[in-house]
Amino acid sequence: MIRFQNASVTYPGGVHALRHVTLEIPAGQLMVIVGLSGAGKSTLIRAINGLVPLTDGDVIVDGVSVRSAKAGDLRRLRSKIGMIFQTFNLVKRTTVLNNVLMGRLHATGTARSLLGWYRPADVEIAMQALERVDIVEKAYVRAANLSGGQQQRVGIARALAQEPRFLLADEPVASLDPPTSHVVMRDLQRINRDLGITTIVNLHFLDLAKVYGERIIGLRAGELVYDGNAAHADEHVFRDIYGRSLTADDVLEAKPVV
Amino acid sequence: MTAAADARSRPAKPRPSLAVPLGIVSFLVITWLAVSREFGIGLDVGELIGNLTRIEGLLWRVSTDQADRGLLNPNWPFLPQTAEPMLETLQMAVIASAIGCGLALPIAFFVSRVTTPNAGVFNAGRSVLSVIRAIPDILYALIFIAALGVGPLPGILALIFFNVGVVVKLLSETVDGVDVGPIEAGRASGASRAQTVRWAVMPQVLPNYVAYSLYVFELNIRASTVLGIVGAGGIGRILYREYSLFHWSNLSVVIVEVFVFVILIEFVSIWLRRRLV
Numbered sequence: 001m002i003r004f005q006n007a008s009v010t011y012p013g014g015v016h017a018l019r020h021v022t023l024e025i026p027a028g029q030l031m032v033i034v035g036l037s038g039a040g041k042s043t044l045i046r047a048i049n050g051l052v053p054l055t056d057g058d059v060i061v062d063g064v065s066v067r068s069a070k071a072g073d074l075r076r077l078r079s080k081i082g083m084i085f086q087t088f089n090l091v092k093r094t095t096v097l098n099n100v101l102m103g104r105l106h107a108t109g110t111a112r113s114l115l116g117w118y119r120p121a122d123v124e125i126a127m128q129a130l131e132r133v134d135i136v137e138k139a140y141v142r143a144a145n146l147s148g149g150q151q152q153r154v155g156i157a158r159a160l161a162q163e164p165r166f167l168l169a170d171e172p173v174a175s176l177d178p179p180t181s182h183v184v185m186r187d188l189q190r191i192n193r194d195l196g197i198t199t200i201v202n203l204h205f206l207d208l209a210k211v212y213g214e215r216i217i218g219l220r221a222g223e224l225v226y227d228g229n230a231a232h233a234d235e236h237v238f239r240d241i242y243g244r245s246l247t248a249d250d251v252l253e254a255k256p257v258v
Numbered sequence: 259m260t261a262a263a264d265a266r267s268r269p270a271k272p273r274p275s276l277a278v279p280l281g282i283v284s285f286l287v288i289t290w291l292a293v294s295r296e297f298g299i300g301l302d303v304g305e306l307i308g309n310l311t312r313i314e315g316l317l318w319r320v321s322t323d324q325a326d327r328g329l330l331n332p333n334w335p336f337l338p339q340t341a342e343p344m345l346e347t348l349q350m351a352v353i354a355s356a357i358g359c360g361l362a363l364p365i366a367f368f369v370s371r372v373t374t375p376n377a378g379v380f381n382a383g384r385s386v387l388s389v390i391r392a393i394p395d396i397l398y399a400l401i402f403i404a405a406l407g408v409g410p411l412p413g414i415l416a417l418i419f420f421n422v423g424v425v426v427k428l429l430s431e432t433v434d435g436v437d438v439g440p441i442e443a444g445r446a447s448g449a450s451r452a453q454t455v456r457w458a459v460m461p462q463v464l465p466n467y468v469a470y471s472l473y474v475f476e477l478n479i480r481a482s483t484v485l486g487i488v489g490a491g492g493i494g495r496i497l498y499r500e501y502s503l504f505h506w507s508n509l510s511v512v513i514v515e516v517f518v519f520v521i522l523i524e525f526v527s528i529w530l531r532r533r534l535v
Binding site: 049051075076077078079080081082083085087088089090091092093094098101102103105106108110113114155158159162168 | 437439440442443444445446447448449450452453454456457458461462464465
């Protein structure tokens, strides 16, 4: 379970990215965060694994306070939280397998990892993660040679290789075309259901949020302005979150490919 | 809306900066001072042209002594005598490159803004490296010769310092420019700093590192011609000896030999770089 307690983030420049957010995310939920760019979606996600430090309040993940965690505790906590990025953040010059094995670094000793002597069991976990997103045949291909959708699936496999309890996805489909977006979103949905991993996804597209989200929260200027069941989120709700009328840019429109 | 209103809303053209004309004028004045007889070296163009006639003797001198001809008459039978010092130069360059580049790899990550553990290490490292780079290789050689005596060892030590300075500078600047996305991914996965550097940063800079290592190997071959002059071993020893004896045709053999080796290494490094990047 993840609990936001009056969590606030103010950046050094004085921007209030997150204002007094109080929120509970039960284990196993797939929660989607919507809001305009700059509303604090990325900050909220990064507050969970401490990539962005809180300036007030706290976030409790599995009973551990992120704000007061020391370096070692924070690393242990992060190892339980997989993360997926808008721009994939893969090392393009190395193989897919080496990228996925980065997810096993937290369980690998320093000497072993510097030499690249991963244990066979860890390599097996990485291979299984690649199988889960259906891209294991590319294990020995350089990441640079994959398409965007394939790279994002490698990104998901890297997060899965951590054997995480939580999955954070920061705009996972913003760099992908509509059909590929649905493939990636379905992968996330399946992982959430099959493995029971609590999943938090930032999305810009409202139709995707409604199709794949169990619960939707809305952020506006760092404040939590909506929290509810995805089924109940209609156009009025989104208008409220966005503070303006909806436009064609707010929906992806492509139907899922079956 | 009128045209006049439009013109008012546009920004005024900024006044041209005085820095450029001032810079050009001061450059010209400084150059003139350096050349002038009163304040500088007193460059005399007439004298310069007069001295050019000496080149004829240097290039084409004819003599019954094979070693005593001009530069354009290389004394090829001298070549076998250069084999051993040339081999020594190569050995010095290989050893110094291996040790210097090996040391430079971890150091570079400490002095790059992207991978340094903290500002203290970064600033201290940068300062030490500026000092290391500020000392020319020949000065290192003189210091180590004074401490250890004449021979290849002080030459190797001089080259190691020189290599560390060059490779750390080039590599740390390359690390500054890597894609930081994978670093964020590594941090988010709970990997340690060393692990993140190894798997998120190193694969990105490895081709550059190999290229820089080959480059300093090439620089080492060149530097050893100068280091030999002060007594640090290698082909430079022979180069300086033949120069002192005015044996231009022997000197020319050594010059051609160094040239060929540098070109060969250049070709090999281009080929290797193409295969790696």
